[in-house]
Amino acid sequence: MIIKPEPTIKDLSFIIDNSGLKPNDLLNMYKRMVTIRYFEEEIRKVYHEGKNPFNMASGIIRGEMHLAIGQEAVAVGSLYNVRVDDVVISTHRPHHHAIAKGVDLKKLAAEIFGKATGLCRGKGGHMHLFDKEKNFACSGIVGASFPQAAGAAFAFKYLNKDNVAFAFAGEGAANHGTFSETLNIASAWELPLIIVIEDNKYADSTPKSLVMSTTFHYQRGLAYNVPSYLVDGMDVIDVYITTKKAVERGRRGFGPTLIEAITYRYVGHFEGDGEEYRTKDEVEFWSQVDPIRRLENRLLKLNFADSEMLAKLREEARREVQEAIDFAIKSPYPSPEEALRGVFA
Amino acid sequence: MKIRGIAQAISEGIRQEMERNDKIVVLGEDVTYWGAVFGFTMGLFDKFGRKRIIDTPITEQTFMGMGVGAASVGLHPVISLMFVDFLGAGFDQMFNHMAKNYYMSGGQFPMPITVITAIGGGYGDSSQHSQVLYSIFAHLPGFKVVVPSTPYDAKGLTIKALRDQNPVIIFGHKLLTGLPFLPFEGIEEEVPDEPYEIDFGKAIVRKEGSDITIIGTALMVHRSLKAAEMLEKEGISAEVIDLRTLVPLDEETIIKSAKKTGKVLIVDEDYMSYGMTGEIAFRIQSKALRELKVPISRLAVPDVPIPFSEPLENAVIPSVKSIYDEAKKLLMH
Ligand SMILES: Cc1ncc(C[n+]2csc(CCOP(=O)(O)OP(=O)(O)O)c2C)c(N)n1
Ligand SMILES: [Mg+2]
Numbered sequence: 001m002i003i004k005p006e007p008t009i010k011d012l013s014f015i016i017d018n019s020g021l022k023p024n025d026l027l028n029m030y031k032r033m034v035t036i037r038y039f040e041e042e043i044r045k046v047y048h049e050g051k052n053p054f055n056m057a058s059g060i061i062r063g064e065m066h067l068a069i070g071q072e073a074v075a076v077g078s079l080y081n082v083r084v085d086d087v088v089i090s091t092h093r094p095h096h097h098a099i100a101k102g103v104d105l106k107k108l109a110a111e112i113f114g115k116a117t118g119l120c121r122g123k124g125g126h127m128h129l130f131d132k133e134k135n136f137a138c139s140g141i142v143g144a145s146f147p148q149a150a151g152a153a154f155a156f157k158y159l160n161k162d163n164v165a166f167a168f169a170g171e172g173a174a175n176h177g178t179f180s181e182t183l184n185i186a187s188a189w190e191l192p193l194i195i196v197i198e199d200n201k202y203a204d205s206t207p208k209s210l211v212m213s214t215t216f217h218y219q220r221g222l223a224y225n226v227p228s229y230l231v232d233g234m235d236v237i238d239v240y241i242t243t244k245k246a247v248e249r250g251r252r253g254f255g256p257t258l259i260e261a262i263t264y265r266y267v268g269h270f271e272g273d274g275e276e277y278r279t280k281d282e283v284e285f286w287s288q289v290d291p292i293r294r295l296e297n298r299l300l301k302l303n304f305a306d307s308e309m310l311a312k313l314r315e316e317a318r319r320e321v322q323e324a325i326d327f328a329i330k331s332p333y334p335s336p337e338e339a340l341r342g343v344f345a
Numbered sequence: 346m347k348i349r350g351i352a353q354a355i356s357e358g359i360r361q362e363m364e365r366n367d368k369i370v371v372l373g374e375d376v377t378y379w380g381a382v383f384g385f386t387m388g389l390f391d392k393f394g395r396k397r398i399i400d401t402p403i404t405e406q407t408f409m410g411m412g413v414g415a416a417s418v419g420l421h422p423v424i425s426l427m428f429v430d431f432l433g434a435g436f437d438q439m440f441n442h443m444a445k446n447y448y449m450s451g452g453q454f455p456m457p458i459t460v461i462t463a464i465g466g467g468y469g470d471s472s473q474h475s476q477v478l479y480s481i482f483a484h485l486p487g488f489k490v491v492v493p494s495t496p497y498d499a500k501g502l503t504i505k506a507l508r509d510q511n512p513v514i515i516f517g518h519k520l521l522t523g524l525p526f527l528p529f530e531g532i533e534e535e536v537p538d539e540p541y542e543i544d545f546g547k548a549i550v551r552k553e554g555s556d557i558t559i560i561g562t563a564l565m566v567h568r569s570l571k572a573a574e575m576l577e578k579e580g581i582s583a584e585v586i587d588l589r590t591l592v593p594l595d596e597e598t599i600i601k602s603a604k605k606t607g608k609v610l611i612v613d614e615d616y617m618s619y620g621m622t623g624e625i626a627f628r629i630q631s632k633a634l635r636e637l638k639v640p641i642s643r644l645a646v647p648d649v650p651i652p653f654s655e656p657l658e659n660a661v662i663p664s665v666k667s668i669y670d671e672a673k674k675l676l677m678h
Contacts, residue, residue: 140474211402334657
């Protein structure tokens, strides 16, 4: 709808058949997307508790909080293609990628709460989530994901593994030198790297129209001889299909792919954002193409599920999220001495 | 005019100098709508528009390098490095060029550039958004390092920076900005409406005392003053010195105080080793060894990244309590 017309149901059936996706896959994707949405909505609720008037340092969850509400289809559609031993490097906005990569919800929540039971024993927090088991990492430094994913891809190639590495980043991050440098090296060395740019039109408060020489970043990928695609990031199927090709390419040793997903965040850059840089109308416009509602409508129209089934999936997701949040709340804080441990391996 | 916190004071200083000097332009991420996030450029966009207040793409290396180039043909760029933690993304242009071009060119290319950056933790922003790192800049020849702790100082030091022909880095502590979304440990005070300068290399005695000297910058000055109040209640008279600039450094004021009290505690929110505390201690002992009654003591982030979780973060950033405790230990010595 955003960059392609919404297909008729008949055409959509054809597209899905062709992609190899089964009804059950789409239901799994639906479940993952609502899990991400509920998880972030819950985090958002707890984050604002004890923050009235708004102050980042108070409440149960402290510091900055970047949510990806609205961007779920990009994470779920792309990462539905990966195995647990594939690597994903994410950003300051990492929850949707983490959940789509299979990171345990409880450990994730506990980390965001700064608890000893968290992924990183409470040392990292929301922008610094690391999961060795799930091969997931992220960084609060913009532009950091590209070279790190390229490094993992380099290692996979060196080790003769058929794994791929994903770098996620925003359209703002792709203006950073690391993006161009990584495209060049990954292309020259045919690394199994997949770069996914989430173009939500803003980097903090800065609209891309003021700071970008091209309309899209995939155009830049082409200049480095990297197959580059523009996909509808509000359409999980579109994201899935393109990423599938990219992953196959990577696994077979044919080199990197750049995927740019047009998407939108329905909430501020971070919580507490006054959003002076965009209009309510614009947010309203994008909420018309909510990726979750869109998939839901399709599932119903395709008769892949009835509304009862979807309600059941939503309930399951709600319960899992609630259990994770409860786990995080009940978990103990690390002891202060932990701060001095773990600088060196 | 009454100003609460250093953010408005810095932006006020920039505004007044921009009115006087049309060679000044402001570059950086989110310097328009968001006032560089921590308010150092707030209000400037409304006044000067996009011609002079310019949002850059996220390209630290490039906008720092552009600062070097623009300065070499006559502009005075003010560059926002949103958090000092991002210095790595632009540092080559800063330390190999901005800081050295004047020297390397045999004096042909002065680098009148003012970089403004936010420092400090204490609000749960974890390892990549809570550092201080000014000692890295102070270590490298060619940067002037300015660390205001009050609105009056912030405005006067900013104006001084904007009239300086050298790269000056202004480190504004987030908890002193006075912005509503952060804790505030700074002060509100009367600040002259007209432009004024505060000289670099002049520390200030924030509180006079005779039993112990506590030396700090930024947030640590305010916490040390609170610790000094606690000591005062026990009849201990602490002198608190705010360094204001690390480069140039006012040796005279700190050595005079060290000689007077004979007991010195240096407090820093930067990492402990190879940093400000060691440097100040060296300078004091080299000129006041005989007057020192006990070894110099220091308190700083104990060479670990700033952790996220609240009890861990509290354990590594010097607090009023830990400053008080350290001072007591020193006095018992
Ligand atoms: C090197 C660096 N510069 C600046 C920042 C501050 N910052 C954090 S997020 C952000 C905007 C990122 O925009 P984009 O890449 O589009 O991702 P989005 O937030 O839209 O998901 C900026 C400038 C940072 N974290 N790291
Ligand atoms: Mg963006």
